[in-house]
Amino acid sequence: MPKVTEKVSKAAYNALQNIVGPEWVTDDVAITESYVKGGEIHDCIYQRGQQPPGVVVMPKDTEEVQKIVKVCMRYHLPYTPIGAFWGVHCGGKVPFHVSIDLSRMRSLEWDEKHMVAMVGPGQIHSPLQAEAQERGLYTMTPGGGSQAAVIGNMLTCNYSPLNYRLGLATRRILGVEWVLPNGELIRLGSLATSDDPYWGEGPGPDLRGLLRGYLGWWGKVGIITKMAIKMHPLFLPERMKPVERGMLSTLEFPDNRIKWYNFRMPSEDAMRDAMREISRCEIGAAVMRVPTIWRYRGKSRSREDFWSKWGPDEKKIRDSRATSSVCRVLLIGYTSEEQLQYEESVLMGIMDEVGGELGRTKQSDQSWIKNADSAGMWWPAGGYVSVEFVVETLEHSFARGKTLLAEKESKFTPPLVDEYGEEGWIQMTDMGHTSYFEFLIQWDPEHPLGKYESGEYKAWEHWVASQRTAIDHGQFTANIGSLSVMGLTGPAFGPNYGVIYDKVRQAVDPLDISNPPLDLHDRVIDEFAPKWKEDYDFQTWTDLMHDGKEWWKVLTSRGIEWKDCLPEWYWDRDDKEIG
């Protein structure tokens, strides 16, 4: 743990004020209290243990950020970088930290010809996408909403159906300007030796490796003050028109150039075959399997509306389970109208062979340009979290879905909402070489059960269980790195990635002050430990990390050499503390 200064001293406060001016720093409780939860307003499990900052400070440029970081170093003040705070990890987990709100840094610079946009950390996706369209370009807006900061999102997630063509976010990051936790300002890619950010690699070994992994570090390796990202060609002869649909508004597609197709599939095998063949033929801009519950959620107008339909339809859904999921495909004529016609004929040919039956769908933006779905869609039941959102191969997506569903149905439903046997959202990524899988769990926070039976507590358990099942089955998971129980995943993956992960972090943050701690904190887990004792054979978080040897028995039983999975420190560290 960092050496936390008990309180932000007057001297530290004055130093911060000298940097940004009195208008842009405060310790007013009315304001600091609002920096705990962010956009994910209620009942998200990751928020536990988050507390208000001692100070909020709002720098205007890189120089101020660098000075603030140096003040934090001088006074050993842990700090948390904040983009748009739509996510949940900007709430600090140690008392009296400094919230560095970057929302004033909203620059947006274009190199249209080379399809590059360079943004400041306060810039959000919505204007980026809008300005891109004016330039015959597009980018990937996260499924969860265009109100998220571009940098915050590129550093942590950036997943949507468009990953099919555009691939992983990390491969779309170009030149980067970065204030490290040790106060040093560095520049990556072509920015390292010039002022032009158009290229991301190197020089030499690529430091973008330190920016994030499958997910990000959630603010634990300093502050990115500028990031150039790849834009992609999307030339449309006319602009997409905004249209009103009752309370919602959306963008209407010019359907000679962009078009959705929904197919009802006769079986899971047909779904697989179609998704694979579409990818192999390199057609389409997005290919996915939409589970029935996502469609109910997408359409519900309120919590009551959701429950009034989902419950009564149980039998119908269970009966048609194998065939209820929709294969949904987006085609775009990037080159010309004829491209769309060509791709449509290939798509129809594939669907004919596997027995896909074309249904109706609206020709408007659902989830990649405007993203009006972001807030409502996620909470129809009241409480929600994604316990998994991982990229691996298509077969892995199906397997991971079955594993998580079985676990959930046998141990956690109710109080978690019954999905009636459905296994989650699957979409193709990297032109079908891989596939994205997401598994949401939902609950009604007003469910009349006791504390340890409530949805939120069960959600926590399911989240830990998801890490354990990943280890058991050799499945990849989003719950690695700082979003995981390091005692579980640290030794198992790599193996022993936990050791070098922590070491590289320490190398750039020797004081451990950039959004500590490294992983989810013991006080959060300890709260659940008594209940988990029987299931998981550990008592406290500390036990889990250092003495809970039970997890490797699972590996041994599957014939995996346990010693390969254990770090040396697991056995012989005597300080009993990571970091």
Next chain:
Amino acid sequence: MQIKAKLAEIVGKEHVDATRKALLPYSKDHSLLECNGLADVVVWPDDADQVHKIVQLANEIKMPVIPVSSEQHFHGSTLPKMGGIIMDLKRMNRILDVDVPDRLVRIEPGVTWGQLQPEMNKIGHRVVMPLMPLASSSVVSSLLEREVPTNPRYEYGEPMTSNEVIWGSGMRFRTGSASVPGFPDKADSRGGNPEGPGTNWYRFFQGAEGTMGVVTWSIVKFEYLPELDKTYFITFDKIGDAIEPLYQMQRRMIGNECLLINNQVGALIFGDGSDKTYQALKRQLPPWFIVLVLSGPPRSPEAKLAYEKKALDEVCANQPTVLRVDESLPGAVGLERKLPGMLRNPWPAERTYWKHQLKGECEDLLFIAKMEQAAAFTELVTETAGAHGYDVRQMGVYLQPIEQGRACHMEYQFYYDPEDETDKAMVKALYMDAAAKLFEQGAFFSRPYSLLSPMVFDKARGYTNTITKVKEVLDPNYIMCPGNVCF
């Protein structure tokens, strides 16, 4: 015990050699870097276990390790600058798994382009690849070096996914989704996701010239082998004239393989190796031309070619600098049919490598740029080469668009006689001079090999400090390839 004996215990005594005769070839390569010393010993491990043990041993005795995967080398990265153990991985040449549904193949570092591509073709696929490498070049090294493929079509780019690496520290590690317990036999993961665990480790050994660890296998994407191809040659008087048409074609996503070359490069790759055809081609080929291959996928290939050709015609009609759009090249009859195959395979093993045909050796000056800089850069390089006494009519120029033209790989080729010290010294001087001028004008040397690394890393000081911190975690004793990159 002597180092040789200790290594023999690991790999068997027939797979280790410390004689001068064995070591000498490893002190020479195709680069201009001089290497006076010899390595201490060369060892040929057969699997990752042996590699692991060798790296652990090297840590105990603090001896450098230089992993070598290809047979011939171009950039001085494998020269034993401070002695040590040459770890030649050519015995590790197994194609470990071919995953057809996900189009992923797992290969050891000794697998060459000459070996992999025919195997892929047998199942109707291919790995996208750089311009006509040596058949004996390692595929894994090519990916580690971030060599640029001739096919700029894929937005998601980057064919490499997960890897196994033995870090310089001696830790054995799997990256990406291959990091799951039990990979590959007892796991659901196929290693398709390059990222994590935790952070993106693979980025640290890419572009690292062996300074971080030894990769013992990599997983690589492969794509369908087109059913139908049609090659077009779009010709120009000057390099500058080709740029705007290239931007337009790329932006509209027309075609698969696409590159711009001058007649010098054309004469070398299209000829039969004889001086006569070389001279004839140099006379007849247009000064500059774009090679563009339109390809048809497994279904309705003709329809795809038709809409792409229509778009190509639209682009060219609006570009006054386009001289001609041809289906064949003067002086190279029938080439249009062979070219797609040539671009999807390495240079034939039995023939002298195209870059070496003219004078025996070739120095490549290569970097990343924007296409709009190509004309000015070419002028600058031509002027510099001329000033050093190089015959600029024999300068090869190759521009490779990357990802729909957002950037490009530029390559200037200078041919010289390795036996002629004056010739060699002249090329070296012009190379250094041109590189310094280009660097000043904003060329980005993303892989600054030996001769250029001080120039680049001195300027990128903050970057260099930080990458050194990462190095200290992954290779704390600095045993991996000392003298390369900035270490």
